[in-house]
Amino acid sequence: MDWAEKYRPRHLSELVGNRESLRQMSEWARQWTTETPPLIIYGKPGIGKTSSAWALANDMNWEVVELNASDQRTKGVIEKIAGGSASTGSLSGAFRKLIILDEADNLQGNADRGGARAIAEVIRQAKQPLILIANDLYGLDGTIRNLCTKIQFKALPAKSLVPRLREICSMEGITCALPALNDIAEQASGDIRSAVTMLYASAIGKDKVGEDDVSISSKDSRSTIFDLVAATLGYRQVTSLQDLNMTVDETPDTVLQWIEGNLGVLPDTKKNAAAYQALSRADMYLGYTYKTQYYTLWRYANILMLYGVHDVMKGRPSGYAKIMPPTRWRQMSTAKRQKLMREHLLSQLGISMHMSSASVRNIYLCPVSLLARQFPQSFVKDYSFDADQLNILIHDPDLAKSIVKSIDEEKKSLEKELKKKKKEEEALAKKNRTLKKTEPDIKVQLSSCNETDSALVMIDDNEKESETNVNKDKKSSQSTLFNF
Ligand SMILES: Nc1ncnc2c1ncn2[C@@H]1O[C@H](COP(=O)(O)OP(=O)(O)OP(=O)(O)O)[C@@H](O)[C@H]1O
Structure with missing residues (x-):
């Protein structure tokens, strides 16, 4: 396992x-x-x-x-x-x-x-x-x-992964150098499964895991891209940037984005301009490559971005560098999420208005937004919008949040009431059912009552009869004038 x-x-x-x-x-x-x-x-x-x-x-x-x-x-x-x-x-x-x-x-x-x-x-x-x-x-x-x-659930910082990795090592009875654990934790980017898998891969067949075992076992692209970016920016000395680049499992356009994302702002504006110029030239070669489908041009793009930037950074004292994935990617993922949300909203509006999402966006978005501003509650109720979606229409995040919150609360209390009513109805139905069940007994009792009644009537009749008989007897036993 x-x-x-x-x-x-x-x-x-x-x-x-x-x-x-x-x-x-x-x-x-x-x-x-x-x-x-x-x-x-x-x-x-x-x-x-x-x-x-x-x-x-x-x-x-x-x-x-x-x-x-x-x-x-x-x-x-x-x-x-x-x-x-x-x-x-x-x-x-x-x-x-x-x-x-x-x-x-x-x-x-x-x-x-x-x-x-x-x-x-x-x-x-x-x-x-x-x-x-x-x-x-x-x-x-x-x-x-x-x-x-x-x-x-948020991705975890590297420092909180290390104790867990150490715990696993002790449970497996292996020793692992702290720098190796730190390395794994850094490379995992908050993904614990990936960190545990990396540790597993590094430790197969070993009692001791050193830093070298980790870098050899982890053919993870992120580990080498970190090295490459650090070396290009002059934080790390390597014999050949081009050779290091060959080991990176990333396309040149991705490498370019990593370098650009970590370039930062240099105090020397001339150097800054030169670095960006090198990247821009490399980008042009990437464009030629995709346009002509002539992939030999990649080499020029690589040389320009790696050596062009490295040349500007010459003389930087080597040391620790915090290399991060390009912020542009984070912005892109936020933008993607917002786009998805917008598209979903337009398609919902389109379905109810019997038209395409494109028509809603191009022709009706403005009047729909005005309507939403006037009747935000109805929009939230009819389309099940959340605060972010309502905000796209009314451009007021606080108002959107408070409206959605109040509707949610209203809905919850309504549901509570309905459930309460349902429970009451169920209880009443149950009571009726038990009453019905006991009815036959009553009937039995009633019928037995009837029987006793008739018996009483019979007794009554008998009594009456016997009374008349007695009376008759009495009458018969009574002496009359005729008896004499
Ligand atoms: N917070 C954690 N603490 C300890 N171990 C963890 C933690 N998160 C993940 N792991 C390890 O990673 C493995 C995978 O975790 P899990 O399946 O819960 O992740 P997930 O967030 O549901 O991922 P996915 O979205 O891919 O399903 C677990 O079996 C465990 O070994």
């Missing part, structure tokens, strides 16, 4: 980091009733989302049913598992059954004809605790997203 699986945390207390998120999960589970909204746990891969859901179930002594993207996750299937009784009464003695919908951002992919809204309805009615797990919160359908309580 690989170590990532072998050392999967079994209890919440064994998980590293994200303490506040774990506390919220535990609180949710302890206070769970059929009225509690399901959870969405979201965040980067390999940081403990799935493990925490399993660990929670273990801590609560709940059974687990996990539905992955490969399973058929139709409305019918989820309904079958999540519906039914609120307690399992299972053979294992578990009181509840935690349903885990992993990769929930892919839920609609294989949904049945009812689609996401139907699944949302099933989730709303679920009689068992339910946790949805996703990498991208906005990959989830809006209706489903708005139904759930959201908990974010």
Whole structure:
């Protein structure tokens, strides 16, 4: 068994980091009733989302049913598992059954004809605790997203990974040099699964793991790109930048973005300009390459970006460099998320207005925004918008947040009331049923009453008869004038 699986945390207390998120999960589970909204746990891969859901179930002594993207996750299937009784009464003695919908951002992919809204309805009615797990919160359908309580899991800083790696080493009975552990933790970029797997790969067949074992075993592109960028910027001395570049498993345009992202602002403006000029020339060669499909030109791009920038940086004292992935990528991923959100909103509006998303965007977005500003509550209710989506239309994040919050609260209290009413109705129906059950006894009693009544009547009649007889007798026994 690989170590990532072998050392999967079994209890919440064994998980590293994200303490506040774990506390919220535990609180949710302890206070769970059929009225509690399901959870969405979201965040980067390999940081403990799935493990925490399993660990929670273990801590609560709940059974687990996990539905992955490969399973058929139709409305019918989820309904079958999540519906039914609120307690399992299972053979294992578990009181509840935690349903885990992993990769929930892919839920609609294989949904049945009812689609996401139907699944949302099933989730709303679920009689068992339910946790949805996703990498991208906005990959989830809006209706489903708005139904759930959201908990974010964040990637962990390298320093919090090292103790966990050390713990695994001691459990495996191996020694690992601290710089090697630091190296692994740095390279993992907050992904614990990747850190544990790297440690496993470095330690195969060894009792001791040194720094060299890590760099040899980790053919991870990020480790060499860090080296390459550090060497290009003059923080590290290497014999040949070109040779080092050959070992990097990245295309030249990615390397260029890494160098540009870590260039920073140099105090000497002339040097700054020269570095950017080298990058710009390299970029031109990349353009020629893609235009002509003549990949020999890559070499020119590489030489220009590596040696061009290195030449400017000459004389920098070597030492520690904090090399980071280009901020442009982070901005791009935020922009991508916003784009996804916008597209989803336009398609929702388009469906209700019977037109394409493009028409809504190009022609009607302005009047729709004005309407949304006038009637924000109706928009949120009709389209199940969350605060971010409403904000796209009304451009007022605080107002959007407060409107969505108040509607959520209203919805919750309404649902509570409905459930209360339903419970009352159920109780009344139950009472009626028990009354009906006891009715035949009453009938029996009544019929037996009738029988006694008739018996009494009979007795009465008999008595009357006997009375008349007696009377007759009396009469007959009485002496009359005729007897004499
Ligand atoms: N917080 C953590 N503490 C300890 N180990 C962890 C933690 N997070 C992840 N791991 C290790 O990584 C492995 C994978 O974790 P898990 O499946 O929970 O990640 P995930 O966030 O759900 O990833 P994905 O989104 O890819 O499913 C675990 O088996 C465990 O070995």
